Amino acid sequence: MVEHGGTSTVAPEGGIGQAARRPPLRTMLADAHSGMLLFGITPPRQSASAEQVREIAAVTVARLAPLNLDGLVLYDIDDESDRNPVRRPFPYLPCVDPAVFHAEHLERWDRPVIIYRCVGKYPEPELRDWLRSADPDQILSVFVGASSRHKTVHTPLSRAQELRREVRPDLLLGAVTITERRDEHLRMVAKQAQGCGYFVSQVTYNVDATKSVLSDYFYTCRDQGIPVRPVLFTLSVCGSVKTLAFLQWLGVDVPRWLENALRNAADPLAESYDQCLANARELIAFCRRLGMPFGFSVESVSIRKVEIEASVALAGELRALLS
Amino acid sequence: MVEHGGTSTVAPEGGIGQAARRPPLRTMLADAHSGMLLFGITPPRQSASAEQVREIAAVTVARLAPLNLDGLVLYDIDDESDRNPVRRPFPYLPCVDPAVFHAEHLERWDRPVIIYRCVGKYPEPELRDWLRSADPDQILSVFVGASSRHKTVHTPLSRAQELRREVRPDLLLGAVTITERRDEHLRMVAKQAQGCGYFVSQVTYNVDATKSVLSDYFYTCRDQGIPVRPVLFTLSVCGSVKTLAFLQWLGVDVPRWLENALRNAADPLAESYDQCLANARELIAFCRRLGMPFGFSVESVSIRKVEIEASVALAGELRALLS
Numbered sequence: 001m002v003e004h005g006g007t008s009t010v011a012p013e014g015g016i017g018q019a020a021r022r023p024p025l026r027t028m029l030a031d032a033h034s035g036m037l038l039f040g041i042t043p044p045r046q047s048a049s050a051e052q053v054r055e056i057a058a059v060t061v062a063r064l065a066p067l068n069l070d071g072l073v074l075y076d077i078d079d080e081s082d083r084n085p086v087r088r089p090f091p092y093l094p095c096v097d098p099a100v101f102h103a104e105h106l107e108r109w110d111r112p113v114i115i116y117r118c119v120g121k122y123p124e125p126e127l128r129d130w131l132r133s134a135d136p137d138q139i140l141s142v143f144v145g146a147s148s149r150h151k152t153v154h155t156p157l158s159r160a161q162e163l164r165r166e167v168r169p170d171l172l173l174g175a176v177t178i179t180e181r182r183d184e185h186l187r188m189v190a191k192q193a194q195g196c197g198y199f200v201s202q203v204t205y206n207v208d209a210t211k212s213v214l215s216d217y218f219y220t221c222r223d224q225g226i227p228v229r230p231v232l233f234t235l236s237v238c239g240s241v242k243t244l245a246f247l248q249w250l251g252v253d254v255p256r257w258l259e260n261a262l263r264n265a266a267d268p269l270a271e272s273y274d275q276c277l278a279n280a281r282e283l284i285a286f287c288r289r290l291g292m293p294f295g296f297s298v299e300s301v302s303i304r305k306v307e308i309e310a311s312v313a314l315a316g317e318l319r320a321l322l323s
Numbered sequence: 324m325v326e327h328g329g330t331s332t333v334a335p336e337g338g339i340g341q342a343a344r345r346p347p348l349r350t351m352l353a354d355a356h357s358g359m360l361l362f363g364i365t366p367p368r369q370s371a372s373a374e375q376v377r378e379i380a381a382v383t384v385a386r387l388a389p390l391n392l393d394g395l396v397l398y399d400i401d402d403e404s405d406r407n408p409v410r411r412p413f414p415y416l417p418c419v420d421p422a423v424f425h426a427e428h429l430e431r432w433d434r435p436v437i438i439y440r441c442v443g444k445y446p447e448p449e450l451r452d453w454l455r456s457a458d459p460d461q462i463l464s465v466f467v468g469a470s471s472r473h474k475t476v477h478t479p480l481s482r483a484q485e486l487r488r489e490v491r492p493d494l495l496l497g498a499v500t501i502t503e504r505r506d507e508h509l510r511m512v513a514k515q516a517q518g519c520g521y522f523v524s525q526v527t528y529n530v531d532a533t534k535s536v537l538s539d540y541f542y543t544c545r546d547q548g549i550p551v552r553p554v555l556f557t558l559s560v561c562g563s564v565k566t567l568a569f570l571q572w573l574g575v576d577v578p579r580w581l582e583n584a585l586r587n588a589a590d591p592l593a594e595s596y597d598q599c600l601a602n603a604r605e606l607i608a609f610c611r612r613l614g615m616p617f618g619f620s621v622e623s624v625s626i627r628k629v630e631i632e633a634s635v636a637l638a639g640e641l642r643a644l645l646s
Contacts (some may be wrong), residue, residue, distance in 0.1 A: 208531040208578050215580035219587065255531055257538035257609070264542065286580070 025071040025112040026137060026172050028295075029198045032230055034287065035322040036295030039315055040234065042071035043101035046094045053096060057105035063308075067315050071140070072109060073200065073297050075100035075168040076116040080147040090302075099130055102139070114140045114174065114200070119160035120153030124132065131168040142174040142200055147260050153274055160196045176197040177231060179209050180253045185216035189224070198229050200297060203236045206253040207279045211286050218292050229294035233283055235276045236300060237314060238262060239269035239307040246301055273310050279319055295321070348394040348435040349460060349495050352521045352617075355553055357610065358645040359618030361437065362387050362638055363396035363557065366424035369417045376419060380428035386631075390638050394463070395432060396523065396620050397421035399439040403470040412569040413625075415633050422453055425462070437463045437497065438522070442483035443476030450478055454491040465497040465523055484517045497521040500554060502532050503576045508539035512547065521552050523620060526559045529576040530602045541615050553616035556606055558599045559623060560637060561585060562592035562630040567626055596633050603641055619645070 022028065028036050044056045064072070077095045098115050106113070119127060134141070143164075145157035155163075164173055175196040177188055188199060195299075204210045214231065221228045238244050238254075244262055248254060254262075258275060265271040280296060286292040296318050300311040345351065351359050355562045367379045387395070400418045421438050429436070438457075441452060457464070466487075468480035478486075487496055498519040500511055511522060537554065544551045548586040561567050561577075567585055573578060577585075581598060588594040603619060610617040619641050 114614055206531070208529070208580075213578035215583040219583055254537035257531070260538040 013144045021068075022070060024137065025114075026140060028070065029172055029174075029230055032228065032293040033229070034293045034295065036070045036230070036232060037067070037315060037319055037322055038071045038073050038232060038295065038297040039067065039069055039311075040075060040297050040299030042077055043096040043098050046096055048096070053101070053105055057101070057106070061106065061108045063113045063312055064315075067312065068319055069111060069315070070295070071112040071114055072106075073114045073142075074102055074116060074300070075299075076121070076144065078118040078121060078144075078147060084249060084251075086249060089242055089249055099134075111141060112138050114142055116144060117160070118144045119155045119157055120146045120151060123154045124159065124163065127160060128163055128167055131164055131171060134171055135167060136168065136170045136172065140172045140174065141204060142176060144176055156191075156314045158194070161208070165195055169195075172197050174200055174232075176200055176202060177213070178202045178251065179204055179213040180206065180251065181213075182321070184213045185220050188213075188217050188229075189220055189226070192226065192229055196229070199231045201233050203234050203247060203250065203252045203299070203301065204279070205238075205247070205258060205275070206255055207282050208255075209253060210283065214292055215290065216288070218290055228292060230295060232295045232297045233280075234297045234299060235280060235314065235318075237269060237276055237307055237310045238272040239302065239304060239310065241268070243304075243307065244268075245300045250301070269306060269310055273314060276314055277317060279323075280321060284321060326636065332337055335442075344391075344395060347362055348437075349463060350464070351393065351554065352495055352497075352553055352585065355551065355616040357553070357616045357618065359393045359553070359555060360390070360596075360638060360642055360645055361394045361396050361555060361618065361620040362390065362392055362634075363620050363622030365396060365398045365419050366419040369419055371419070376424070376428055380424070381431070384429065384431045386635055387638075390635065391642055392434060393618070394435040394437060395429075396437045396465075396622070397425055397439060397623075399444070399467065401440045401441040401444060401467075401470060407572060409572060412565055412572050413540065422457075435461050435463060437465055439465045439467060440483070441467045442478045443474060443482055446477045447482065447486065450483060451486055452491055454487055454494060457491060458496055459491065459493045459495065463495040463497065465499060465525070467499055468607070476642075481517070484519075488518055492518075495520050496524055499523055499525065500536070501525045501574065502527055502536040502629070503574065504536075507536045508543050511540050511552075512543055512549070515549065515552055519552070522554045524554060524556050526557050526570060526575045526622070526624065528561075528570070528581060528602070529578055530605050531578075532576060537610070537615055541613055551615060553618060555618045556603075556619045557578045557620045557622060558603060558637065558641075559621070560592060560599055560633045561595040562625060562627060562633065564591070566625045566627075566630065567591075592629060592633055596637060599637055600640060600644075603644060607644060632640065 025036060041060060044053045054289060076098050079092045102113050143157060143160050146153050165169060173196050175191040177184060177199040179201055201210065211235065218228055238247060241263060244254065244259065261271055262268045283294065298311050298315040298318065300308045339538065346356070348359060364378040364383060367376045379500055394527050399421050402415045425436050466480055466483050469476050480612060487494060496519050500507060500522040502524055524533065533556065541551055561570060564586060567577065585591045606617065621633045621638040621641065
């Protein structure tokens with residue numbers, strides 16, 4: 001879903017912050033805590049040299065260290081051009097496998113990671129081997145199904161979910177939630193029945209729609225007598241009209257008033273930053289009032305340095321808001 | 324659009340508050356000020372005795388006096404059952420003509436009124452006479468067209484607008500705006516071209532949709548080089564599932580999360596009151612940031628005493644917010 005997120009050249013110093021250490025991500029999600037904060041990145045492009053990949057990993061870890069994150073989200077990028085006939089505003093470029101990137105390059109990242117798996121890309125034996133090897137204290141996963149019905153897949157989503165239950169039931173599995181969809185709460189309940197223990201939203205800019213899905217999900221769980229699982233809201237700043245177009249291409253519903261504001265803003269990055277923060281405040285207040293477990297993940301869908309830096313700053317402010 | 328709003332029996336003492344007197348409503352709207360606060364009421368039912376009508380007027384004026392309002396909105400109720408095939412949750416009962424109610428019973432109300440006119444109800448000579456007699460310093464109007472295409476009308480909206488331009492161009496005319504509609508900003512611009520100098524929204528609970536219409540309207544005015552006219556947002560508390568059903572029957576889009584909250588709340592009136600206040604804060608911040616002139620009108624769509632009292636309390640809090 002995102003372009004890769006590590007391009008700048010100077011790595012600030014500093015280890016991973018030790019202040020206010022919370023329980024491990026797995027515990028917080030399994031026990032339906034609130035206040036988790038993650039950061040989402042996309043592994044480097046496959047075309048990058050080994051040296052470049054190493055540098056990107058180092059820069060990324062250094063940049064995120066001061067944030068006291070509960071974990072990292074590693075996206076698995078698939079060519080989703082079959083999903084949307086409109087031309088992709090940023091070109092699709094194959095990226096390093098997120099599991100490989102984690103295993104081989106993120107040795108300095110000592111906190112948990114949520115590794116996305118576009119399961120259709122992987123033959124079943126490969127997926128099984130990975131599940132067997134994954135340390136459930138450090139690795140969580142989100143399985144993503146095919147982007148359209150017409151796509152040829154190696155392993156369908158339902159089979160991948162089965163496989164996890166067979167091979168590695170203690171690996172905490174999550175699912176994507178797309179809060180723009182009217183009946184999304186029913187899909188969430190169905191995914192939960194397949195073993196998903198938490199949800200990660202697509203980038204959300206329409207807080208009203210997000211609140212409606214959360215509310216429908218919350219009351220459906222209550223009515224069905226099933227536990228409410230945590231939702232991690234994904235926020236992403238939007239620094240230009242091109243980034244806006246990419247968000248919309250991805251299916252993100254940007255309210256018209258916000259689209260107008262971004263198009264007319266002298267500084268769209270500052271405008272979107274303020275809006276992300278306002279949205280976070282609104283979602284925090286809403287979830288606390290409802291009694292809904294929640295957290296956030298911040299990502300930059302663009303590789304522009306100013307947008308990445310604004311994302312890191314946003315995560316910093318969220319950490320303070322959540323404390 | 325509303326049931327009548329004055330039923331309780333004990334009238335608190337007190338004249339119209341003199342504190343912080345602002346320019347007259349006409350000036351504030353004509354000069355595109357912000358911060359106007361009005362209260363909307365529906366005249367008593369036609370079946371009420373002369374004595375009851377007098378009492379309702381006295382109670383209403385006494386109740387609203389402490390609010391330091393900029394004016395009163397007097398609704399003109401029409402049978403809109405042709406507009407919606409679903410059964411009306413509250414029965415339609417003909418009400419006293421708002422112009423008659425104002426002329427004959429509101430002598431103790433010394434501030435301006437916005438008199439709604441469902442123009443299709445009135446033959447042209449009657450409308451002309453009323454326009455001739457209206458004092459433009461005290462009376463403003465909102466013309467409302469037929470509720471459906473199939474309704475037989477005495478005077479079409481376009482003819483009523485023409486009549487005002489011919490007979491009483493100095494009577495400040497407004498129009499209803501329904502912010503649930505996608506292309507509403509284009510309708511607003513068209514109404515403005517017909518002489519409308521301000522807008523009054525339908526009861527608004529979907530702030531996101533309202534912000535989108537405002538934003539589209541604001542930027543369309545800017546692009547066309549025409550002045551931006553003020554919008555008065557109508558807020559109404561909702562104290563019961565029956566009131567909620569009535570709001571929805573009227574076409575008010577209540578976001579799903581809010582509908583869920585109201586249905587599940589121990590005290591839906593308190594829940595809706597808090598939400599109205601939150602919505603007001605959000606609209607104030609949004610309009611100030613955009614540079615959009617705005618004000619509020621509060622009404623109670625229900626005749627229950629607790630809902631009327633909550634509406635008065637809401638107007639009181641809005642007065643403080645707007646100061």
